Amino acid sequence: VGGGAAAGGGSSAFNLPTAGVSPQSAYVSNSSYSADHAAAGAVESAMNLLNRQIAACDFSGMKEHIFGAFLGASASLPGLPLTPSLSIPLQRSKGDTVLPLTPLKAEHLKEELKGAYRSFLMAQFAESKASFMSILASIPLVVPKSRQESDELSEMVDVCREYITGVRLKEAMDATDDVVRKTELAAYFTHCNLQPAHLLLALRQAMLMAFKKSHCYIAATSFAQRLLELPDISSERNASLRSTAMKILKKSNEVARNEAELNYDERNPFDIDCDNLVPLYRGVEVAICPYCKSKYAPDRVGKRCSTCGISKVGVKTVGLLRYVVMR
Template sequence: MENRDIEDILAAAEGGEEDNDEEVGWGLEDLDLPPELDTPKASTNARSSGFVTPPQGMPVSQIWSQKSSLAAEQAAAGSFDTAMRLLHRQLGIKNFTPLKSMFLDLFNGSHSYLRAFSSSPVVPLAIERGWSESSSPNVRDPPALVYDFSQLDEKLKSGYKATTSGKFTEALRLFLSILHTIPLVVVETRREVDEVKELIVIVKEYVLGLQMELKRREMKDDPVRQQELAAYFTHCNLQTPHLRLALLSAMGVCYKAKNLATAYNFAERLLESKPAENQAKMAKQVKQAADRNMTDATKLNYDFRNPFVICGSTYVPIYKGQKDVSCPYCTARFVPSQEGNICTVCDLAVIGADASGLLCSPSQVR
């Protein structure tokens, strides 16, 4: 009985499906569906909209190097070889040992570094000269420089003070430092360029004079050479107070060596400079003593009547009309035999080398 009932139920169900095919269903035809999506096209768009790594930009230091023809800015950008070539072509510099620490200072002073996470590399940051919040992000200013002209002016004053105090070794160190820094200084105007060139000549005279004075103090057993070096020192272009001290020293050295005629000349020059009362008194006494015996006990390689310049290496006079060679950077003069050697005054350039001249301002290349 049970089996029969099951068969009847199944048969009725089958028949009902056939009889009600149009009336009974899922009702899907009544749904207002959108048109079918193009599945392959959608997957293609999804792939094309994925993240693409942007190309790497040019490092700021490379931009600096490409835009500048100034040695200081090349060193700040880390292009040391380019900076060295520029200094050799412009100033004849060949000995770069005194400039090594300044190259590193310029590079370090124009860069900083930011660490975001301990596991990530540091991010280098360029420090630009004259940057402000209104600066364009797409325009790079020149690198910030750690050396400027005002620093040299302060160092010059310190050198003068040390010279006045008789601290010649300290004064020489300061003046040499100025000569070594000037090639790596950048100024803005033509007027400042002229001031830089003038400073080179001023400092060169002091370096030469102080070198001779320190040499003179080492030659205690050679009174003739001592007198000559003291005499040459008075022909360096010094500030008036320092010239008076040099004249006073040369006058005393020659007077003690019985070279009264030469001492008389220094006494006259000292009085012409309107010295202090005690210095004037001493000069007048030397003149009175020399008036009674206007002779020299020893002959010196020194003729104050004939204009001359002093060789920066051999410390001998190069009289007017004699051949000489000069340093292309500091302009110190030398006897011809010194050509090709490193200048003993600035300790940087090659004596007699061809050079185009100091380039320390953008105004010179515009």
């Protein structure tokens, strides 16, 4: 047979087909999402993307999620006896674009956020803080499915920042015996952007601290007024607190003095320095975390953010990649 083929001028050589592109290589080529690079096993590439996008410098909190993205991008199919299992890539391909499925979803983080809220409301602050930190470490590895979801993730970052700052203020209060400092920290806590039910608790704490402990009656007046303006204070379950706030307001207005000097001026807008936990009043220079947007004094530039624990403060970046329409 071979001789006949040669006599007829044909070729008996076998040409190997051209090798295709592996799914993992396609993931890296087709996407700028760090989650897709992590799913491809290109951990260094994923980390470089996050460094460029949000100046990420500490990936320890994201390690579990990075490995999860890789492990969740494929399934193992058992083969015949004595043969290895087959690794089947799980993909979310659109048209000719090959991309992996990613395990972290915005809806999962929303459920985790609800749990963090519950822990906060039950004064389980350590558990609450851990949940908010976990959410912050997860968001960079979520691929948004729509512009609305991109906006929701950005809002979630803001929520986590505010609550982590609030818990850190509470931890600082518990760590000091200085009544004036406790009052200041309680006052700053009331300026975190919390849900109304949580803000009510913060104002109650600050009001009682200023009135009973530091005898700062001007501050107590302010906290009582803000407390009485909250919608939730009119509910029946808060009747006792409403009565207490009205009594404190009346007494504080009669005294109208602070017995201690507080580093707190509610009339002058401020951000909280997330390093020293003091006010950064309007007009002063601040350094900002490129990921969670926490504010710091300029001497914090180049150091790791105390809130998210991920990014380097003061670095200007493009931010996380938002929703991209795949063709």
